[in-house]
Amino acid sequence: MALENNKAMGSSTKEILTTAASLAASAMLFHTVIKDFIPSKIRNYIFKGIKYLHDHFSSELTLLIDETDEYSPNTIYQAAMSYLNSKISPSVKRLRVSKLGIDDIKFNVSLDRGQETIDVFEGIQFRWHFVSTQMSKNSRRYNNIGSLQIEEDTELRCLELTCNIKHKDKVFDVYLPFILDRWTALKNKGRTLKLFINERKNWSPVKLHHPATFETIAMDMELKRTVMEDLTKFVQSKDYYKSIGKAWKRGYLLYGPPGTGKSSLVAAMANFLKYDIYDLELTEVKNNLSLRGLLLGISSRSIIVVEDIDCSITMDKRDIPTKDGDCENKTVTLSGLLNFVDGLWSSCGEEKIIVFTTNYKERLDPALLRPGRMDMHIYMGYCSPCAFRTLAFNYHNVDDHPLFEEIEALLKDTEVTPATVAEELMRSVDANVALQGLLQFLQCKISDANETK
Ligand SMILES: Nc1ncnc2c1ncn2[C@@H]1O[C@H](COP(=O)(O)OP(=O)(O)OP(=O)(O)O)[C@@H](O)[C@H]1O
Numbered sequence: 001m002a003l004e005n006n007k008a009m010g011s012s013t014k015e016i017l018t019t020a021a022s023l024a025a026s027a028m029l030f031h032t033v034i035k036d037f038i039p040s041k042i043r044n045y046i047f048k049g050i051k052y053l054h055d056h057f058s059s060e061l062t063l064l065i066d067e068t069d070e071y072s073p074n075t076i077y078q079a080a081m082s083y084l085n086s087k088i089s090p091s092v093k094r095l096r097v098s099k100l101g102i103d104d105i106k107f108n109v110s111l112d113r114g115q116e117t118i119d120v121f122e123g124i125q126f127r128w129h130f131v132s133t134q135m136s137k138n139s140r141r142y143n144n145i146g147s148l149q150i151e152e153d154t155e156l157r158c159l160e161l162t163c164n165i166k167h168k169d170k171v172f173d174v175y176l177p178f179i180l181d182r183w184t185a186l187k188n189k190g191r192t193l194k195l196f197i198n199e200r201k202n203w204s205p206v207k208l209h210h211p212a213t214f215e216t217i218a219m220d221m222e223l224k225r226t227v228m229e230d231l232t233k234f235v236q237s238k239d240y241y242k243s244i245g246k247a248w249k250r251g252y253l254l255y256g257p258p259g260t261g262k263s264s265l266v267a268a269m270a271n272f273l274k275y276d277i278y279d280l281e282l283t284e285v286k287n288n289l290s291l292r293g294l295l296l297g298i299s300s301r302s303i304i305v306v307e308d309i310d311c312s313i314t315m316d317k318r319d320i321p322t323k324d325g326d327c328e329n330k331t332v333t334l335s336g337l338l339n340f341v342d343g344l345w346s347s348c349g350e351e352k353i354i355v356f357t358t359n360y361k362e363r364l365d366p367a368l369l370r371p372g373r374m375d376m377h378i379y380m381g382y383c384s385p386c387a388f389r390t391l392a393f394n395y396h397n398v399d400d401h402p403l404f405e406e407i408e409a410l411l412k413d414t415e416v417t418p419a420t421v422a423e424e425l426m427r428s429v430d431a432n433v434a435l436q437g438l439l440q441f442l443q444c445k446i447s448d449a450n451e452t453k
């Protein structure tokens with residue numbers, strides 16, 4: 001449209017465009033010459049004028065793609081960042097290099113802040129510029145629901161996409177959808193799952209290589225089937241959640257003694273659903289405001305796990321009002337966490353699973369156990385005969401053995417965790433030796449218990 005306008009305007013417009021372009025090109029030189037003679041306020045004023053002229057007559061279209069859309073990650077930004085990693089022009093002089101795991105053969109190379117790269121797509125040239133702005137410490141602003149937010153040292157990251165304005169339709173109809181499709185395909189196809197850990201206010205990813213699957217988890221068969229069905233139903237229920245007006249998320253509370261497979265079950269869930277895990281260490285989080293920032297930075301299709309919830313949260317402290325009346329949080333509180341779990345924040349972004357684990361369910365605040373808060377409570381108990389068979393198969397590939405009957409009878413009489421049974425089974429690569437060792441271990445344990453009675 002803009003191009004047609006230019007044509008209609010004829011050669012005089014072309015002259016203006018050329019003038020504006022050369023004005024902009026001379027700006028740098030101009031800046032160098034005048035900076036010693038003209039005060040900065042007047043200088044800025046002159047530059048704003050030149051920029052206005054340039055923008056007004058320019059035939060370029062620039063799209064700004066912010067990292068976050070209000071409080072949720074911006075999918076276009078994520079897709080474009082991933083796309084650009086494979087499109088960096090040879091002329092780019094500054095790159096960021098990382099490696100997700102020690103055994104990863106490939107380096108992840110990405111643009112550094114301030115760098116530009118050119119992508120040619122279907123013969124059209126697109127210029128990408130990675131812009132980063134540091135917001136000053138303790139900036140205060142009101143959010144869209146009118147409450148005061150205090151933000152510290154925020155970095156605003158943004159991608160600028162520039163092309164000729166005549167390609168505007170192509171950008172929206174073809175180029176950006178292509179980048180998004182590529183990203184979705186990459187995310188779903190044989191990708192390595194990630195485990196995110198919170199360090200101060202940010203999430204740091206490492207590769208998730210946990211081998212646990214629902215096949216290897218030793219637990220009651222019926223319970224295992226119920227959990228798997230519940231997860232499958234959840235991922236297929238997008239429309240259902242929408243129709244009942246609920247955020248598309250599900251909460252699980254895993255409880256039981258140490259070494260019964262709670263963390264392993266979380267890994268099995270992630271491997272089953274192909275979801276990333278966000279391991280939220282609450283003791284590392286300064287206050288509810290930081291917690292909110294972290295939670296809002298979590299992508300959809302992920303599992304948020306808070307381990308040992310009974311130890312990691314302040315149950316009794318509440319928000320402490322400051323002198324000037326603002327409600328500034330001094331610590332992470334249960335109310336802050338619950339606000340997220342079933343409050344408005346959790347509806348930003350979709351498809352999330354929240355898992356809390358604890359060794360002591362009875363120590364949890366009743367607010368956390370209230371009906372409807374955690375959708376499913378899963379007890380991970382001591383090793384049952386059925387769980388033992390799974391472990392024997394995991395470690396020695398045996399599904400029957402003459403010692404099974406005796407071991408299973410002893411397991412009914414004593415409390416041994418699957419972790420302990422697994423440890424005994426790993427003592428030898430020979431199944432006969434390992435099972436004999438386990439049998440002796442159980443016999444000793446029971447006779448010790450009888451002696452102390
Ligand atoms: N139910 C189980 N099925 C298979 N392996 C298990 C199971 N429970 C424990 N294990 C084995 O024991 C190890 C420790 O288990 P895990 O860390 O999952 O227990 P946990 O319940 O999370 O313990 P904690 O309460 O101390 O965090 C696992 O790496 C796994 O090898």
Ligand SMILES: [Mg+2]
Pocket residue numbers: 262263264307357
């Ligand atoms: Mg654990």
